[in-house]
Amino acid sequence: MAKKPPPKQRQEPVFKTPMTFSPRNTGQRATPSRQELWKQELGLDALSDEDGHLSSDEEGMLAGEGGSCTLVEYQALQKELTERNQQRDDLLFKVKSLQDKNKQYKSRLGKEEENKKQQIKIMRKTHDHNLQEKQNLINNLQDVIDEQETRIFEMEAEKRGQTVTRTKKPSSGIQKLVEQINRLQVERGSLQEQLLTTQLNLEQAKLDAAEGQKFLQEKLQDQEKKRHQAENDLIRMRSEQGATDHEKQVQKLEIANERLQREVNDLRSRVHNLSLEEKSPSKVDRSELTKLETANDKLQNKILRLETELAIQAKKMAETRDHQQSGKDREIQTLERQIREKTLEINKLKAQPPQIVKQTVEVESQHSKQHLEQLNRQLRQLQAQLDTQKSENSNLQVQLGSCREAEKAAMEKLNSYEDEMEVVRSELTAEVSQLRRANQNAVQQAKKEVEVKTKTLTGKVTSMQQSLCQVRPLVSELLKDYSALKKEAHMFPMKLQASVRQVQREICKSISDISQTNQDLVRKYRHEMKLRKKYHNELVELKGNIRVLCRVRPVIREDGEGPSARQVVTFDQEDDGIVNCLHKGRWQTFELDRVFTQQSTQEEVFEEVRSLVVSCLDGYNICIFAYGQTGSGKTYTMEGPPSSRGINQRALGELFQIVEEGNKDWSYSITVNVIEIYNEMVRDLLGSDPTEKLDIKLHNEGGLHVPGLTYTQVDCLDDVNDVFQVAINNRATACTNMNEHSSRSHALLIVTVEGTNITTGAKIIGKLNLVDLAGSERVHKSQAAGDRLKEAQNINKSLSALGDVIHSLRSKQPHVPYRNSKLTYLLQESLGGDSKTLMVVQVAPVEKNVAETLASLNFAQRVRTVELGQATQKTETAEMAQLKERLGQLEQDPTSPYFQSPGRNGRTPRGTPTGTTSRLPTSKRRL
Numbered sequence: 001m002a003k004k005p006p007p008k009q010r011q012e013p014v015f016k017t018p019m020t021f022s023p024r025n026t027g028q029r030a031t032p033s034r035q036e037l038w039k040q041e042l043g044l045d046a047l048s049d050e051d052g053h054l055s056s057d058e059e060g061m062l063a064g065e066g067g068s069c070t071l072v073e074y075q076a077l078q079k080e081l082t083e084r085n086q087q088r089d090d091l092l093f094k095v096k097s098l099q100d101k102n103k104q105y106k107s108r109l110g111k112e113e114e115n116k117k118q119q120i121k122i123m124r125k126t127h128d129h130n131l132q133e134k135q136n137l138i139n140n141l142q143d144v145i146d147e148q149e150t151r152i153f154e155m156e157a158e159k160r161g162q163t164v165t166r167t168k169k170p171s172s173g174i175q176k177l178v179e180q181i182n183r184l185q186v187e188r189g190s191l192q193e194q195l196l197t198t199q200l201n202l203e204q205a206k207l208d209a210a211e212g213q214k215f216l217q218e219k220l221q222d223q224e225k226k227r228h229q230a231e232n233d234l235i236r237m238r239s240e241q242g243a244t245d246h247e248k249q250v251q252k253l254e255i256a257n258e259r260l261q262r263e264v265n266d267l268r269s270r271v272h273n274l275s276l277e278e279k280s281p282s283k284v285d286r287s288e289l290t291k292l293e294t295a296n297d298k299l300q301n302k303i304l305r306l307e308t309e310l311a312i313q314a315k316k317m318a319e320t321r322d323h324q325q326s327g328k329d330r331e332i333q334t335l336e337r338q339i340r341e342k343t344l345e346i347n348k349l350k351a352q353p354p355q356i357v358k359q360t361v362e363v364e365s366q367h368s369k370q371h372l373e374q375l376n377r378q379l380r381q382l383q384a385q386l387d388t389q390k391s392e393n394s395n396l397q398v399q400l401g402s403c404r405e406a407e408k409a410a411m412e413k414l415n416s417y418e419d420e421m422e423v424v425r426s427e428l429t430a431e432v433s434q435l436r437r438a439n440q441n442a443v444q445q446a447k448k449e450v451e452v453k454t455k456t457l458t459g460k461v462t463s464m465q466q467s468l469c470q471v472r473p474l475v476s477e478l479l480k481d482y483s484a485l486k487k488e489a490h491m492f493p494m495k496l497q498a499s500v501r502q503v504q505r506e507i508c509k510s511i512s513d514i515s516q517t518n519q520d521l522v523r524k525y526r527h528e529m530k531l532r533k534k535y536h537n538e539l540v541e542l543k544g545n546i547r548v549l550c551r552v553r554p555v556i557r558e559d560g561e562g563p564s565a566r567q568v569v570t571f572d573q574e575d576d577g578i579v580n581c582l583h584k585g586r587w588q589t590f591e592l593d594r595v596f597t598q599q600s601t602q603e604e605v606f607e608e609v610r611s612l613v614v615s616c617l618d619g620y621n622i623c624i625f626a627y628g629q630t631g632s633g634k635t636y637t638m639e640g641p642p643s644s645r646g647i648n649q650r651a652l653g654e655l656f657q658i659v660e661e662g663n664k665d666w667s668y669s670i671t672v673n674v675i676e677i678y679n680e681m682v683r684d685l686l687g688s689d690p691t692e693k694l695d696i697k698l699h700n701e702g703g704l705h706v707p708g709l710t711y712t713q714v715d716c717l718d719d720v721n722d723v724f725q726v727a728i729n730n731r732a733t734a735c736t737n738m739n740e741h742s743s744r745s746h747a748l749l750i751v752t753v754e755g756t757n758i759t760t761g762a763k764i765i766g767k768l769n770l771v772d773l774a775g776s777e778r779v780h781k782s783q784a785a786g787d788r789l790k791e792a793q794n795i796n797k798s799l800s801a802l803g804d805v806i807h808s809l810r811s812k813q814p815h816v817p818y819r820n821s822k823l824t825y826l827l828q829e830s831l832g833g834d835s836k837t838l839m840v841v842q843v844a845p846v847e848k849n850v851a852e853t854l855a856s857l858n859f860a861q862r863v864r865t866v867e868l869g870q871a872t873q874k875t876e877t878a879e880m881a882q883l884k885e886r887l888g889q890l891e892q893d894p895t896s897p898y899f900q901s902p903g904r905n906g907r908t909p910r911g912t913p914t915g916t917t918s919r920l921p922t923s924k925r926r927l
């Protein structure tokens with residue numbers, strides 16, 4: 001088992017491309033030992049430790065190679081390239097500075113616009129605020145003025161011409177005015193509150209007064225009714241003249257009197273309450289007082305009216321009583337007179353009767369007797385009547401006496417009631433007058449207070465008026481300012497819009513200028529880039545550099561998910577030769593001849609190599625190989641799936657097409673070999689035994705050939721497909737796991753094009769090597785063992801050998817170690833100085849492959865600097881061709897000393913690639 005080398009301290013490999021300039025590469029430091037880095041990069045443990053300095057090598061190469069014409073041309077081109085590069089750099093710098101300026105300008109513009117917007121906002125806000133404040137102030141002033149005017153008007157109306165004393169001097173200045181206004185507003189608030197309370201009180205008082213009035217009216221009506229009843233009762237009593245009725249009447253009167261007294265008391269309490277309410281003049285307004293006074297007056301009037309009515313009633317009652325008394329007296333006198341008359345009649349009758357009866361008896365006997373008896377009866381009747389009358393009279397006398405007594409008592413009671421009533425009336429009158437006085441006092445007091453208030457208010461109003469007089473000009477000034485500001489504010493958006501439009505126009509102009517300049521610069525830059533590429537390609541062709549393409553495959557299912565599947569490869573939109581790779585948080589940039597992105601198609605890739613492929617018809621040796629780690633897309637690019645064929649099939653298709661459509665003076669034959677190098681064994685995948693190990697031998701004339709290798713002629717794509725199928729079948733039978741096997745072996749498709757000029761017989765031979773290399777993983781990192789280790793070591797050996805060859809070529813070593821591996825040995829002629837080589841570096845885009853991706857890209861960047869020298873065509877004259885044919889015949893002839901054993905399929909190679917007899921320089925390479 002091979003001893004594992006000690007882990008080397010890995011340095012970040014940085015390479016400088018000496019032929020091309022890239023601003024991204026500036027600042028990169030040159031490495032002291034490129035070979036060391038080379039080894040580190042590839043993980044090649046077996047590399048020799050030779051050192052080389054490219055600059056001196058380049059000089060040497062330039063001095064030693066090519067004619068003076070080429071050197072001069074080269075120097076001129078290099079000078080021109082340097083100048084162009086310089087110009088390009090200048091232009092790039094200008095573009096960058098202009099872009100920076102553009103950005104700055106844009107950002108400044110943005111900021112200024114933002115600032116302006118902010119300013120406008122602030123100004124608008126301030127303006128609105130000012131306007132609002134002024135409006136408020138004006139409104140307040142207007143309110144105060146209105147209020148004060150209303151007050152003045154009211155007070156003046158109330159006072160009716162009372163003089164107003166001005167106590168306060170008007171304060172000067174708007175501040176004072178505002179303060180006064182504020183104070184007044186506070187006062188107004190409190191006054192409004194008071195007014196509200198007073199109004200409520202007034203309402204209550206009105207309600208109370210209305211209730212009192214209603215109550216009094218009801219009472220009055222009751223009194224009226226009672227009076228009527230009393231009158232009726234009195235009349236009835238008069239008519240009945242009953243002592244008991246008198247007493248009832250007196251009782252009723254007493255009850256009525258009591259009621260009246262109660263009512264009077266109620267009234268007194270009400271009046272007292274009212275007077276109490278009136279006694280709080282601070283809370284009563286003048287109008288309210290007036291109303292209260294009016295209500296009070298009305299009540300007093302009512303009381304007076306009631307008193308008057310009461311007096312009239314009493315007077316009437318007295319009159320009625322006097323009248324009744326006099327009537328009674330008259331009746332009594334009439335009755336006494338009748339009694340006296342009757343008594344006189346009786347006395348007369350008593351004195352006359354005996355004389356009259358004697359005469360009647362003497363004269364008329366019987367008749368006179370009857371008449372006498374009749375007269376006696378009449379007399380008896382009259383005497384009985386008289387007795388009755390007398391008893392009645394005495395009864396009447398008794399009754400009269402008792403009546404007189406009762407009347408006297410009633411009169412006394414009446415008098416006492418009258419006295420009482422008089423007392424009550426006088427008390428009531430005194431109370432009423434007292435109430436009136438109190439009321440008057442309260443009214444006076446309220447008046448005084450109102451006057452004081454009015455004076456104060458008038459003073460305030462006066463001061464306010466004076467202040468207003470002072471403020472008015474200020475207000476008018478403010479209004480003027482306000483209107484001016486309003487105008488300005490009105491004009492401001494227009495002005496602003498105009499200035500913004502102006503600025504926008506300027507900005508647009510500047511931007512269009514800048515974009516115009518930018519476009520010009522970009523145009524120039526692109527033109528320069530094209531030129532640079534052209535010159536670079538020419539230079540590359542002149543120097544014979546290996547062209548290096550890079551292809552980044554898309555992210556596939558096998559990449560998995562999560563952080564390890566994160567994409568770490570990006571591209572440059574402007575430059576299709578730049579690829580960036582993120583490793584440990586740092587972006588590394590690589591410049592190659594062309595970078596194909598994940599979106600690039602097989603067609604695009606082939607388009608890039610088409611001219612190179614076609615140049616094999618001109619007799620050039622071409623080598624296109626795909627390099628990269630396992631699964632990076634090498635086979636996809638070279639072979640491709642049936643739905644999207646890769647370079648191999650497309651190249652052959654292109655060759656067939658050109659041969660078909662090309663010059664009819666030439667006839668072409670195309671033969672193919674399909675070789676696999678596995679574990680340093682060369683296998684013929686078109687042979688009958690694909691497991692047979694073939695050798696690579698040096699031809700007698702110095703060229704290489706593989707004895708026993710099958711050359712199959714193909715004339716169309718169907719032939720190619722058949723050939724490929726044979727190769728695939730053979731490969732599958734030679735291994736157990738096709739996928740793994742393909743990853744660990746190199747697959748070579750060698751296409752040999754032989755053209756013969758029908759007229760001259762001249763021949764041209766070109767060879768196209770299409771190589772799908774084994775995976776480039778570093779062996780020391782994989783923990784392989786057994787067969788795997790052997791496979792890995794062999795891959796390592798061949799890729800190391802490839803690296804050595806490239807390094808030697810790059811450093812212009814006199815000896816190039818082609819023979820170190822079967823791969824390099826077989827490709828010797830295609831990697832040598834007279835062939836065109838192109839490498840496609842395949843990389844995976846995800847995080848987990850980043851180390852291999854960086855290694856591949858570093859390798860690619862270094863390969864790009866390798867100069868193989870100018871490619872040459874392999875042509876031969878008809879004479880040479882004849883000679884060659886003769887040689888071929890001799891080789892077939894076993895009797896000849898040049899005899900060589902034939903191929904297993906018995907077919908003779910149509911042309912040996914190594915049979916080049918002359919190398920003609922071309923004027924230009926197509927690549």
Ligand SMILES: Nc1ncnc2c1ncn2[C@@H]1O[C@H](COP(=O)(O)OP(=O)(O)OP(=O)(O)O)[C@@H](O)[C@H]1O
Nearest residue numbers: 553554556629630631632633634635636742743775
């Ligand atoms: N450009 C592409 N577009 C689409 N799929 C691709 C592309 N390149 C590679 N793939 C896919 O990636 C996978 C690996 O590709 P491929 O087998 O060509 O890699 P490889 O480098 O040849 O691997 P190995 O070294 O093991 O042979 C395949 O499934 C293939 O289809």
